[in-house]
Amino acid sequence: MTKTYKEPEPDFTYDPAIETTDPAVSQETAGHEANLAAAGQWKLFWLKFRKHKLAVVSLAVVLVLYLIAAFAEFVAPFDPNQTSATYTYAPPQRLQLFHEGQFMPHVDGMKMTLNTDSMRREFERDPANPIPVGFFVKTQPYELMGFIPMETKLFGPLEPGPRSPMYIFGADRLGRDIFSRTVYGARISLSIGLVGVALSLVLGVLIGGISGFFGGKVDTVIQRVIEFLRSIPTIPLWMGLAAAIPLSWPPLRVYFMITIIVSLIGWTGLAREVRGKFLSLRNEDFVIAARLDGMSEMGIIVRHLVPSFLSHIIAVLTLSIPVMILSETALSFLGIGLQPPAISWGVLLQEAQNIRAVSQAPWLLFTPATAIVIAVLSLNFLGDGLRDAADPYGKV
Known part of the structure; x- marks a missing residue:
């Protein structure tokens, strides 16, 4: 009795999507490989770096941080050494964009009372007296980077003064703005x-x-x-x-x-x-x-x-x-x-x-x-x- 040889079946399934004969795709791939072969060191460096999405986002964050540091006088709404005995240890105020259904950037006002038992100042929100906040507001003259005269801040209260406190990140023991x-x-x-x-x-x-x-x-x-x-x-x-x-x-x-x-x-x-x-x-x-x-x-x-x-x-x-x-x-x-x-x-x-x-x-x-x-x-x-x-x- 003779045995007939049977070709073993392949252990994979052919997928036509794996191999394409589309000339446009082949030409695009060949062009990409040719560009890589002719690319310099820095171009290859950039092509590999931009695939790292988290690194690209981090680069944007780092650039923003250094821009803030470079233009600190313009970004900070107040002088960092400006004190206020009334608002020592004032809590942070949330920046809000709408008031009573209308677009009006503001922070809620604050009421300060003195607790006679603990001898500490206590602050409460006062939504009835909002403090309007604007962008590119006029302020006292200052020097950007120490030599550029300016009178505009990125944002701040429209009517700065002791009755318009704005502490986005709160105040310290001397009433200085922590954000600034x-x-x-x-x-x-x-x-x-x-x-x-x-x-x-x-x-x-x-x-x-x-x-x-x-x-x-x-x-x-x-x-x-x-x-x-x-x-x-x-x-x-x-x-x-x-x-x-x-x-x-x-x-x-x-x-x-x-x-x-x-x-x-x-x-x-x-x-x-x-x-x-x-x-x-x-x-x-x-x-x-x-x-x-x-x-x-x-x-x-x-x-x-x-x-x-x-x-x-x-x-x-x-x-x-x-x-x-x-x-x-x-x-x-x-x-x-x-x-x-x-x-x-x-x-x-x-x-x-x-x-x-x-x-x-x-x-x-x-x-x-x-x-x-x-x-x-x-x-x-x-x-x-x-x-x-x-x-x-x-x-x-």
């Missing part, structure tokens, strides 16, 4: 991240590049110094360096000194990143060709090696900015960083840590903490997207 102080605090807290990262960039690329490019004893000495710095507990080191700042220094000088202190520790991680890249690239053909062409060692580092992985450096620096912001916040919160009259998110947190503020005005702690969380998370998500886009093995 948070906006002004963004300028120092966000800029200290940029300045600190700029200093870390110079130190990290220079020292890490020398370590990875030359190797040998130079690499050994630099790596031992980095390991020593990274082995020191961060907070005690900051406290020791910040304690050396004279109390008589003006706030601006203290600001720059805090930035330098933060940068002295932040460069070590970037230096190791750069060292690893230099070790992998220093024997490549383009480096050897540049050396044979007579280019100096520093010229090879600056003109060839660093630009070859600049996108990776940008991603690392973006992830370093939140560390700088949190460092300044921690130092100021502990009372060894920036001090009043300077305004930063860390200073606002430091002013909100007394028992009375926590029990009577929790928004003093909540508002700057929320701003810090939004800024740090947005920068972290942005850094993740930049890091994925800088990955040479990632798909476009």
Whole structure:
């Protein structure tokens, strides 16, 4: 009895949608692949970055935060140091767009009474006396960024005065507007991240590049110094360096000194990143060709090696900015960083840590903490997207 051979059935089902013979689709795919083949480094970087939706949204948030910080005088409705003895620890007022069915941006008025038992001011909403709020309102003359004269604010009460209180985020122990102080605090807290990262960039690329490019004893000495710095507990080191700042220094000088202190520790991680890249690239053909062409060692580092992985450096620096912001916040919160009259998110947190503020005005702690969380998370998500886009093995 002979057995007939039977062709085994395939274990898959043919789907015509998988393979298309449409010439338009094939031509579009071929064109896309041709564009990718001819695209430069930065175009590929952008194509991969825009696929990271969360990173794109975070980029928009970061841009808005830095615009607010840059134009703080225009965004903040009041002077951050303007006090009011009547409205100390006033609660937040909700901004409303309609009143009695009509479009009228406003906040409800407030009634203040003194509780004779607790000897505290108590505030109640007064919807019957709304306080109209307008956009691009006229105010007292001020200077935008310190040198541009202006008389217009982004928004504020149409009739500013002691009888028209407007505290979107509440008031502190001196009756100062927390929203305005948070906006002004963004300028120092966000800029200290940029300045600190700029200093870390110079130190990290220079020292890490020398370590990875030359190797040998130079690499050994630099790596031992980095390991020593990274082995020191961060907070005690900051406290020791910040304690050396004279109390008589003006706030601006203290600001720059805090930035330098933060940068002295932040460069070590970037230096190791750069060292690893230099070790992998220093024997490549383009480096050897540049050396044979007579280019100096520093010229090879600056003109060839660093630009070859600049996108990776940008991603690392973006992830370093939140560390700088949190460092300044921690130092100021502990009372060894920036001090009043300077305004930063860390200073606002430091002013909100007394028992009375926590029990009577929790928004003093909540508002700057929320701003810090939004800024740090947005920068972290942005850094993740930049890091994925800088990955040479990632798909476009």
